[in-house]
Amino acid sequence: MTEEKAVVYAQDAGDGIRVIYLNQPKKKNAISAPMMDILSDLLRAADDDDDVRVVVLRGAGENFSSGGDLNQGDGGKPTPEQARKTLRRYLNAVRTIRAISKPVMCMVDGYAVGGAFALALASDLVCASDRAQFVPAFCQIGIIPEMGMMKMLPELVGAQRAKELLFIGGKIPAAQMKDWGLVNRLFPADELEASTLEFARQLSAMPDASIQITKTMMNALADETLAASLEAESTASPFCTTTTAYAKTMERFAK
Template sequence: MSDLLLKKQEGAILELSLNRPKQYNSFNRPMALALIAALEEAAVDQTVRVIVLTAQGKGFCAGQDLNEVTDPNNGINFEAILEEHYNPIIRLIRQTEKPIIAALQGVAAGAGANIALACDFVVCSEKASFTQAFSKIGLVPDSGGSYILPRLVGWQRANAMLMLSEKFTAQEALELGMIYKVVAAEELNSATQQLAERLANMPGQALGWTKRLLNASITNTLEEQLKLESDLQIKAGYSADFKEGVAAFLEKRAPKFNQDK
């Protein structure tokens, strides 16, 4: 694993931490490819039930490292950056049927903001903030921003965020429905850990299928969604986790989930 991405697993919780703090964790090609590889591995690793995406230093992620784009000798073009870096990252975050938590201690800008917002849960320090930033340098939104933001905050607000590139505090993001929770800066790690442990002890297969349903709901008709709900509920009804959940309820004890292979 590249030292640009720190990897730590404790029990069923895998933490992936962006590690370019001096550059506010802006993405270069090595870090992007390291994150892709780690997410691909985690998606099929049965010992991993929850993924936490964090970052070192003061900022979560400042988006793309512009020095890499503008380097006249070794620069990377936008096609490669999008098709080989950001688009695969967003697809993996959404298609991996495991809960993914983004924990933000500071600013998330451009692609960094949209990668965080693509996660299933976003927990922010009160010092965190968001900005789309693209329009300030003559670019358009990428990394799913034009897809995700309107669904989180509505058309008008998303239009303002994407065109004006204004900064939003963590509290404002919470009030707009962009994120899950805001905590004091010193409580970010413990709050994220508590959420990750809670999810890790829940029925992982059912959580993965719930994520599949939410993804499908964006484009499905009502009839298509009802059919998918039925198909997955029938599968869940035959699962060991369902049997365990019912048994624990009847026996008035805590369930022990994740028995399905």
């Protein structure tokens, strides 16, 4: 399979930068459990490669990702046990981003919805275009926020604001997220790729050992309860899929 046809693939951009692409542009890079498995593998491979100093995570085309792919699977309704097993593959991608020593820079254009929003939260640095929008989209479909969002979002924007965002949802402009501290750099859409890679080069030029140790220490201190949060999610969210409210939401999506 060529890189362009792989649902997730990696390319080296020079200067110690490895770019990982979510590659389902016709689906706005909707993410599936198999994609998250590949992402975790590519992240670990980058961490093991001495020539890689920075990882850039992006979507192919004009969107980072529309969130979880609602059309994956065999079309039948999964049991809570099956849903839990699938969800844990998504959660593993978050653990991997947080655990590897190489810094992960997330590049967000277009939409970052649901689990894709969570991938951005898990990343070490975030660059976004001025047209990018972040959409929580968990409670609104009848499940709990997943992939560590309930821990990471309040730490970035405060508990009260996080509750409003998670309860009500909506499209949050990247400029607002920068004001709240989630986005590090905001660029015009037509300059996003070049400017993000230039930012990555600045980071790549720093002493690698100090950057990597700083990341792992900061994440270890911040993530003391992340494992417990992810473990709780893996049971709580599948339970929500058994509720009447969730079934009604899925009926609306099916129409």
